[in-house]
Amino acid sequence: MKTYLLLCSVWSAVNAINIKLSSSESVVWTFVNSNRSISGKADVPGGIYSDLQANYIIGNILAEDNDVLTRWVAHELWTYTAQFNVSKEVILNSSVVHLVFEGVDTAAFISVNDDTPIGSVNNMFVRYVFDIKDKLKEGLNELKVSFLSPISAAKVRSDKHFAAPECVPSVYNGECHVNQIRKMQASFSWDWGPAFPSVGIWRPVYIEAYNSAIIRSVTTHITKKKEEWVLNIKTYFETSMKKTQITGILSATLELEGKTTVKKWIPVYETSQTDGTFVVELEFKISEIQVRTWWPNGYGEQPLYELVVHFASDTYLNESSHKSLMVGFRTVELIEKDAAEILGNTTAGKGLTFYFTVNGHPLFMKGSNWIPSNILPELGERQTDVVDNLLKSARDAHMSMLRVWGGGVYESDYFYEKCDQLGILIWQDFLFACAMYPTDPEFINTVQEEIEQNVLRLQYHPSIAVWAGNNENEAALVGNWYDTTPEFEKYKNQYIKLYVETIKPIVQDLDPGRRYLVSSPSNGRESERENYVAHNPYDPHYGDTHYYNYLADNWNMMTYPKTRFASEYGFQSLPSLVTMKTATNNSEDFSLDSHYSVHRQHSPNGYSFIELQMNSRMKLQKDDPKYFEKFIFYSQISQAMAIKTETELYRQDQANWYTMGALYWQLNDVWQAPSWSSIEYTGRWKMLHYYAKDFFAPVLVSPRLDASGEMEVYLINDRFVPILEAKITIQFYNWSSPAPILTKQYPASCGPLTAALQPNIDGTLMGYKKEEIFVKFSLLATGIRSPVNYVFPVPLKRVTTLRKPNIEILVSNFVMRRHHQNLEYTVQIRVDTVVAFLWLETEVEGRFEENGLIVTEPQMIVKFLCKDHVSPRILEKSITTQYYLH
Ligand SMILES: *[C@@H]1O[C@H](CO)[C@@H](O)[C@H](O)[C@H]1NC(C)=O
Numbered sequence: 051m052k053t054y055l056l057l058c059s060v061w062s063a064v065n066a067i068n069i070k071l072s073s074s075e076s077v078v079w080t081f082v083n084s085n086r087s088i089s090g091k092a093d094v095p096g097g098i099y100s101d102l103q104a105n106y107i108i109g110n111i112l113a114e115d116n117d118v119l120t121r122w123v124a125h126e127l128w129t130y131t132a133q134f135n136v137s138k139e140v141i142l143n144s145s146v147v148h149l150v151f152e153g154v155d156t157a158a159f160i161s162v163n164d165d166t167p168i169g170s171v172n173n174m175f176v177r178y179v180f181d182i183k184d185k186l187k188e189g190l191n192e193l194k195v196s197f198l199s200p201i202s203a204a205k206v207r208s209d210k211h212f213a214a215p216e217c218v219p220s221v222y223n224g225e226c227h228v229n230q231i232r233k234m235q236a237s238f239s240w241d242w243g244p245a246f247p248s249v250g251i252w253r254p255v256y257i258e259a260y261n262s263a264i265i266r267s268v269t270t271h272i273t274k275k276k277e278e279w280v281l282n283i284k285t286y287f288e289t290s291m292k293k294t295q296i297t298g299i300l301s302a303t304l305e306l307e308g309k310t311t312v313k314k315w316i317p318v319y320e321t322s323q324t325d326g327t328f329v330v331e332l333e334f335k336i337s338e339i340q341v342r343t344w345w346p347n348g349y350g351e352q353p354l355y356e357l358v359v360h361f362a363s364d365t366y367l368n369e370s371s372h373k374s375l376m377v378g379f380r381t382v383e384l385i386e387k388d389a390a391e392i393l394g395n396t397t398a399g400k401g402l403t404f405y406f407t408v409n410g411h412p413l414f415m416k417g418s419n420w421i422p423s424n425i426l427p428e429l430g431e432r433q434t435d436v437v438d439n440l441l442k443s444a445r446d447a448h449m450s451m452l453r454v455w456g457g458g459v460y461e462s463d464y465f466y467e468k469c470d471q472l473g474i475l476i477w478q479d480f481l482f483a484c485a486m487y488p489t490d491p492e493f494i495n496t497v498q499e500e501i502e503q504n505v506l507r508l509q510y511h512p513s514i515a516v517w518a519g520n521n522e523n524e525a526a527l528v529g530n531w532y533d534t535t536p537e538f539e540k541y542k543n544q545y546i547k548l549y550v551e552t553i554k555p556i557v558q559d560l561d562p563g564r565r566y567l568v569s570s571p572s573n574g575r576e577s578e579r580e581n582y583v584a585h586n587p588y589d590p591h592y593g594d595t596h597y598y599n600y601l602a603d604n605w606n607m608m609t610y611p612k613t614r615f616a617s618e619y620g621f622q623s624l625p626s627l628v629t630m631k632t633a634t635n636n637s638e639d640f641s642l643d644s645h646y647s648v649h650r651q652h653s654p655n656g657y658s659f660i661e662l663q664m665n666s667r668m669k670l671q672k673d674d675p676k677y678f679e680k681f682i683f684y685s686q687i688s689q690a691m692a693i694k695t696e697t698e699l700y701r702q703d704q705a706n707w708y709t710m711g712a713l714y715w716q717l718n719d720v721w722q723a724p725s726w727s728s729i730e731y732t733g734r735w736k737m738l739h740y741y742a743k744d745f746f747a748p749v750l751v752s753p754r755l756d757a758s759g760e761m762e763v764y765l766i767n768d769r770f771v772p773i774l775e776a777k778i779t780i781q782f783y784n785w786s787s788p789a790p791i792l793t794k795q796y797p798a799s800c801g802p803l804t805a806a807l808q809p810n811i812d813g814t815l816m817g818y819k820k821e822e823i824f825v826k827f828s829l830l831a832t833g834i835r836s837p838v839n840y841v842f843p844v845p846l847k848r849v850t851t852l853r854k855p856n857i858e859i860l861v862s863n864f865v866m867r868r869h870h871q872n873l874e875y876t877v878q879i880r881v882d883t884v885v886a887f888l889w890l891e892t893e894v895e896g897r898f899e900e901n902g903l904i905v906t907e908p909q910m911i912v913k914f915l916c917k918d919h920v921s922p923r924i925l926e927k928s929i930t931t932q933y934y935l936h
């Protein structure tokens with residue numbers, strides 16, 4: 051080996067040429083429709099709805115009925131054109147000149163310098179690479195991307211390859227057959243979102259020119275062997291030269307603790323495959339004392355270490371390619387083993403466990419479900435501040451896992467990097483949701499490419515915990531959601547062909563260390579044993595479940611069925627008026643039967659389920675002059691209490707059913723409409739998100755009313771150490787007075803990472819007038835902060851002693867700047883009686899530390915956090931209050 055020379059080239063080489071074709075002074079993009087009546091300057095990466103808005107051709111797409119009024123946009127044929135200069139050397143100096151699109155949404159023809167297409171694209175999740183060496187010329191060049199209407203592209207395919215359903219329900223104002231095209235499935239509408247069948251170049255486009263090969267992806271496979279981490283690095287190369295000898299040197303540099311680094315070089319002497327790719331492996335063995343372990347949020351730190359992989363060509367001494375990534379050292383496993391072994395009997399123990407261990411510890415996964423952060427995919431990429439706010443809100447609510455749901459997109463690199471940094475594990479669905487899917491060769495081929503590219507792109511992230519083939523498609527097939535039973539065998543074969551025969555081997559080959567679940571929900575191994583389509587995918591003894599029930603009394607824990615892992619469950623509520631006012635300013639829209647309210651509610655049952663849930667616990671007269679405002683507020687109380695109840699049951703059930711996960715549906719919103727979200731489109735927290743911060747707290751006293759009406763109390767402990775010699779304080783209150791009638795104290799304890807029923811607590815409510823009282827629970831334990839909790843013995847509407855409170859809000863002049871660079875204001879609340887669900891609201895941007903309070907003291911302090919300074923007097927004046935009273 052010419053070692054000396056090779057080492058030298060590592061340092062002297064320059065990167066392969068990369069010419070960005072994003073909009074800039076030197077790259078001018080324009081868009082035009084088919085008859086050239088509409089045109090403008092385009093912002094690439096971007097999309098047509100954003101460009102039409104920026105050119106004032108359409109208005110705010112999320113205002114009023116604009117989802118429907120702008121639908122013509124999706125029927126048009128749009129052409130995007132770029133003009134840019136290229137120098138002679140780029141073309142002459144490189145044997146490979148590639149045009150690379152990281153993402154085109156969705157079906158389009160591509161041409162360079164003349165109208166004969168050099169190729170076409172049809173999958174927005176795929177990177178497309180075109181050889182343009184013979185097409186480029188010195189000086190001015192023109193690149194054209196001519197889009198088809200995604201609506202007609204879907205229809206054309208459906209005519210040939212129909213797969214159920216025929217269409218979405220008509221109340222969605224959506225479009226049909228989105229399952230035919232590889233596009234964000236929610237862009238044709240969903241029950242929580244509008245249809246915006248976008249087109250555009252939503253991710254970067256550039257020219258790549260080189261002579262040897264470039265590094266396209268790097269995967270890292272991390273295992274722990276005794277006191278050592280083994281880091282296996284696979285570098286995926288690409289060149290357009292098939293069966294060509296590529297020689298050079300590959301180096302990997304890994305930064306460790308204490309600013310030390312380890313380095314490895316290996317010579318590359320590879321013949322590229324017929325598709326121009328090849329893979330080179332490298333391995334590091336790292337003593338466990340050289341790196342700190344990565345943990346999910348709440349369990350430890352998230353140290354990340356930079357890994358730089360660098361290739362220098364031997365033949366072309368001036369040419370190199372590199373990738374830099376942040377890796378985290380941790381292990382994640384999904385454990386499915388005989389549940390009887392853990393639970394000690396076969397009642398709860400029948401079937402298999404379903405839990406994640408991280409670094410060998412079984413951890414209860416707390417979190418939610420992530421839908422795209424914007425209905426326009428280009429804004430999901432651009433608006434990193436929105437992603438930040440959502441992920442930090444998840445972190446602040448003690449979440450350790452989010453499920454990136456199958457109807458959205460494989461999120462941006464930014465998103466997964468943030469999750470790595472915040473310790474938010476990701477359950478990553480592949481992007482197939484609530485439909486049957488076709489399996490013609492064209493579809494299967496593009497899916498193969500999609501899965502391969504995205505697994506290679508995302509694999510290295512420590513945050514990714516598990517892959518799942520689709521959202522609810524096994525359940526839909528077995529449950530005949532789309533009238534597929536007459537053709538059950540056909541659809542079952544297609545199901546197996548897509549998720550089992552096509553996707554599974556690719557994932558397992560590229561990422562053998564992570565579990566691939568065929569569907570979510572599924573029975574996991576049991577579904578596999580039943581040939582991938584289980585007779586009951588919702589079996590509580592196996593795998594994960596999705597559970598929705600809008601008819602039962604959802605503040606009653608006994609309502610909810612058991613599960614090993616709840617990956618979806620939820621209830622709708624309305625967003626705040628502040629948020630709605632970003633969609634409409636017409637005061638007549640603010641009523642439940644307004645055109646606006648009806649238009650935004652995609653449930654075929656309208657608002658009746660919310661009403662039913664509200665009415666089972668609260669009293670709201672139809673003729674109340676503030677009916678709509680109260681409806682919003684009560685819907686948020688109802689949602690918060692229902693999810694709190696359900697989530698706490700799942701956490702308690704860690705003790706007796708080995709339930710090990712609770713991911714409620716859904717974290718975020720794409721517009722201002724009734725939905726299952728805990729955070730509104732504007733980023734404001736609904737009451738549910740404030741409650742999540744408490745019901746996901748690492749240590750929680752969690753009471754329940756059992757079937758006979760007695761109170762049982764659990765202590766839940768998500769820490770690695772036991773809770774010993776703690777005390778649980780139980781206080782009985784009259785709703786009419788902020789002074790407890792009775793206070794009792796009991797010793798309490800709980801092992802590490804578990805929940806425990808507290809044995810000696812007297813939970814009887816006998817002898818109390820249940821209509822007059824409620825019970826408050828708090829924990830006293832050295833060094834542990836834990837939220838208070840409550841039992842309401844009867845539905846609120848039957849409480850007889852609630853009084854109208856006098857509430858005084860005072861904001862202190864003293865403002866503090868805290869660690870997360872937030873300003874912290876002290877808000878003092880003074881009351882003269884118990885206040886139920888006190889809700890503080892302000893239009894000042896920021897949030898309270900807690901909200902939706904049961905105020906049981908004459909005075910209490912709540913912090914308000916915000917980024918920009920506001921005068922304490924203005925904040926004080928801006929705060930409005932709402933509370934429950936009948
Ligand atoms: C390309 O180069 C020519 C000649 O220098 C210049 O006039 C023109 O503005 C350039 N075009 C773009 C799109 O940069």
Ligand SMILES: *[C@@H]1O[C@H](CO)[C@@H](O)[C@H](O)[C@H]1NC(C)=O
Nearest residue numbers: 083084085086087088122126
């Ligand atoms: C061009 O297309 C637009 C949008 O489809 C349509 O409204 C307009 O009437 C067309 N104009 C002509 C001249 O055909």
Ligand SMILES: *[C@@H]1O[C@H](CO)[C@@H](O)[C@H](O)[C@H]1NC(C)=O
Nearest residue numbers: 067137138139140142143144
């Ligand atoms: C192309 O090659 C020539 C001769 O080797 C060199 O001078 C020039 O800098 C190269 N151009 C580019 C753009 O790399």
Ligand SMILES: *[C@@H]1O[C@H](CO)[C@@H](O)[C@H](O)[C@H]1NC(C)=O
Nearest residue numbers: 067143144365366367368369
């Ligand atoms: C690199 O050097 C080779 C000669 O070794 C030359 O042909 C090629 O144009 C150069 N490429 C770049 C990117 O500078």
Ligand SMILES: *[C@@H]1O[C@H](CO)[C@@H](O)[C@H](O)[C@H]1NC(C)=O
Nearest residue numbers: 110113114631632633634635
């Ligand atoms: C409503 O009015 C406010 C204040 O004039 C304005 O900023 C906002 O854009 C309007 N909203 C809509 C949906 O028109």
Ligand SMILES: *[C@@H]1O[C@H](CO)[C@@H](O)[C@H](O)[C@H]1NC(C)=O
Nearest residue numbers: 393394395397398705706707
């Ligand atoms: C089985 O074990 C669970 C959990 O320990 C317990 O709650 C349940 O009562 C047991 N059932 C029987 C029949 O022993």
Ligand SMILES: *[C@@H]1O[C@H](CO)[C@@H](O)[C@H](O)[C@H]1NC(C)=O
Nearest residue numbers: 784785786791819822823851
């Ligand atoms: C609760 O307060 C009301 C009104 O002050 C009173 O009439 C009632 O007896 C009290 N109930 C209990 C259980 O203390």
